[in-house]
Amino acid sequence: MDTVAKPMYEWETINWARAERYVFKLQKRIYRASECGDVKAVHKLQRLLTNSWYSKVVAVRKVTQDNQEKNTSGVDCVSCLCNYQKVKLAQKLCFNDKSQPTKRVWIPKPGKEEKISLGILTIEERAKQALMKLALEPEWEAKFEPNSYGFRPNRSEHDAISAIFNGICQKAKYVLDADIEKCFDRINHSKLLDKLQTSPTFRRQVKTWLKSGVMDGKNLFSTEEEMISPLLANIALHGIENVLEEKFSRRVGSNSPKRKISFVRYANDFVLMDESLEVILEAKAIVEEWLADIGLTLKDTKTRIAHTLKSHEGNTGFDFLGFNIRQYPCSEKQSGLIGGTDRQRGQITLIKPSKEAIQIHLQKIDYLLNKNGTSSQEKVINALNPVIRGWAEYYSTVASAETFSKVDSAVFQKLFGWAKRRRGRNQNNTDIVSKYWGVNRGLGWRFVTQDNKHILVKHQAKNHQLNLDTWTLP
Numbered sequence: 001m002d003t004v005a006k007p008m009y010e011w012e013t014i015n016w017a018r019a020e021r022y023v024f025k026l027q028k029r030i031y032r033a034s035e036c037g038d039v040k041a042v043h044k045l046q047r048l049l050t051n052s053w054y055s056k057v058v059a060v061r062k063v064t065q066d067n068q069e070k071n072t073s074g075v076d077c078v079s080c081l082c083n084y085q086k087v088k089l090a091q092k093l094c095f096n097d098k099s100q101p102t103k104r105v106w107i108p109k110p111g112k113e114e115k116i117s118l119g120i121l122t123i124e125e126r127a128k129q130a131l132m133k134l135a136l137e138p139e140w141e142a143k144f145e146p147n148s149y150g151f152r153p154n155r156s157e158h159d160a161i162s163a164i165f166n167g168i169c170q171k172a173k174y175v176l177d178a179d180i181e182k183c184f185d186r187i188n189h190s191k192l193l194d195k196l197q198t199s200p201t202f203r204r205q206v207k208t209w210l211k212s213g214v215m216d217g218k219n220l221f222s223t224e225e226e227m228i229s230p231l232l233a234n235i236a237l238h239g240i241e242n243v244l245e246e247k248f249s250r251r252v253g254s255n256s257p258k259r260k261i262s263f264v265r266y267a268n269d270f271v272l273m274d275e276s277l278e279v280i281l282e283a284k285a286i287v288e289e290w291l292a293d294i295g296l297t298l299k300d301t302k303t304r305i306a307h308t309l310k311s312h313e314g315n316t317g318f319d320f321l322g323f324n325i326r327q328y329p330c331s332e333k334q335s336g337l338i339g340g341t342d343r344q345r346g347q348i349t350l351i352k353p354s355k356e357a358i359q360i361h362l363q364k365i366d367y368l369l370n371k372n373g374t375s376s377q378e379k380v381i382n383a384l385n386p387v388i389r390g391w392a393e394y395y396s397t398v399a400s401a402e403t404f405s406k407v408d409s410a411v412f413q414k415l416f417g418w419a420k421r422r423r424g425r426n427q428n429n430t431d432i433v434s435k436y437w438g439v440n441r442g443l444g445w446r447f448v449t450q451d452n453k454h455i456l457v458k459h460q461a462k463n464h465q466l467n468l469d470t471w472t473l474p
Contacts (some may be wrong), residue, residue, distance in 0.1 A: 018054070020137050046139070068343065099212040101213045132202065140235055150266040167347045177305075179268060183409055187296060240270070258317050326349075353403050361387075384456060388457050392457075
């Protein structure tokens with residue numbers, strides 16, 4: 001097809017299904033060429049992809065319409081584009097070895113005084129990075145390790161938790177729960193560029209992004225340690241699992257079993273699992289040495305060794321991605337068999353929401369109730385329902401029934417306090433409950449409006465996908 005944008009192109013007339021299909025087919029060819037190790041074909045297809053009109057408009061659409069931060073402005077203070085401006089941006093989109101500085105914003109961590117820095121690019125730089133990602137991602141998806149789950153297509157936190165469960169469900173193990181300190185800021189740029197092994201055009205553009213500098217307020221800082229994209233971070237961290245597999249997958253003797261350590265990584269967080277504490281300590285030293293080569297270290301405050309069943313250094317079980325993973329002793333009736341044998345496991349593996357995740361969730365509900373202290377009940381329900389539904393869906397695949405029940409009780413107490421602050425002079429607690437809850441209308445303890453059209457979902461609800469905001473209850 002003609003890769004040159006014509007002036008008569010209009011944003012409203014673009015056939016998006018055709019554009020997505022064209023981009024996907026080229027990405028699939030890049031993936032297959034990368035699997036075969038055909039570097040020349042990979043680079044040729046990547047040039048074809050980044051020069052095509054369809055790829056450019058898809059990249060612009062991703063950052064101006066599909067992205068949640070689409071209305072966030074960078075250093076140029078441009079937060080949104082009209083349709084004709086999107087066409088102009090797609091027409092001039094190319095890798096020109098230039099980059100505008102990143103806008104730095106400091107945001108507080110939930111429930112903590114510590115703040116983390118967030119880098120915000122301009123819309124044009126975001127579109128260029130989205131176009132680069134369309135070309136680089138399929139090449140590296142063919143190379144990435146199987147147990148890397150963070151910021152990859154068709155992979156999620158639940159896949160990482162499932163891999164951890166499969167790694168410990170048969171036997172109790174020691175676990176190294178580690179966090180890489182400032183992973184997105186301190187990666188050695190020269191090492192990253194050498195690992196990319198991409199075309200000169202791509203290399204020069206990536207190097208320009210890494211050296212573009214940061215605007216903190218009105219001051220411009222040029223630094224060697226700068227925020228990078230999740231894809232580049234995954235590329236930099238690629239190889240940890242391979243090093244561990246080479247070290248621990250060899251037979252010690254001719255008749256000894258093959259020893260293999262379990263490894264799961266999600267972005268800059270990872271866990272190592274093995275039955276032997278010595279193996280865990282040796283693996284930790286190997287990982288620290290490997291990370292030091294690219295300028296990274298483990299964060300001491302978030303790195304610890306625990307055991308899934310018994311106490312080790314005061315730690316039993318561990319938290320990962322908002323989940324608490326732990327094993328409990330159980331009877332023979334509750335215990336299954338170790339795979340391929342007649343031996344009982346003697347323990348059961350349970351994954352629950354972590355205490356920190358519960359606390360942050362309740363703090364979020366407190367914030368929304370305080371923010372809507374004088375709002376109508378309908379607005380309060382509409383503000384809380386997406387938060388409750390999203391949190392409950394995230395933890396619905398694990399052992400969370402007891403947690404949901406306790407959280408629902410806590411939410412009721414918070415709502416009751418919100419309602420008591422709004423009661424009239426002659427109203428008692430019974431009047432408050434009758435006004436804001438559907439107790440006297442045959443609905444049970446449900447926070448519902450007087451017209452029965454808006455009802456607050458519960459964490460224990462079996463299906464949170466229902467549009468309960470539009471229910472007309474009898």
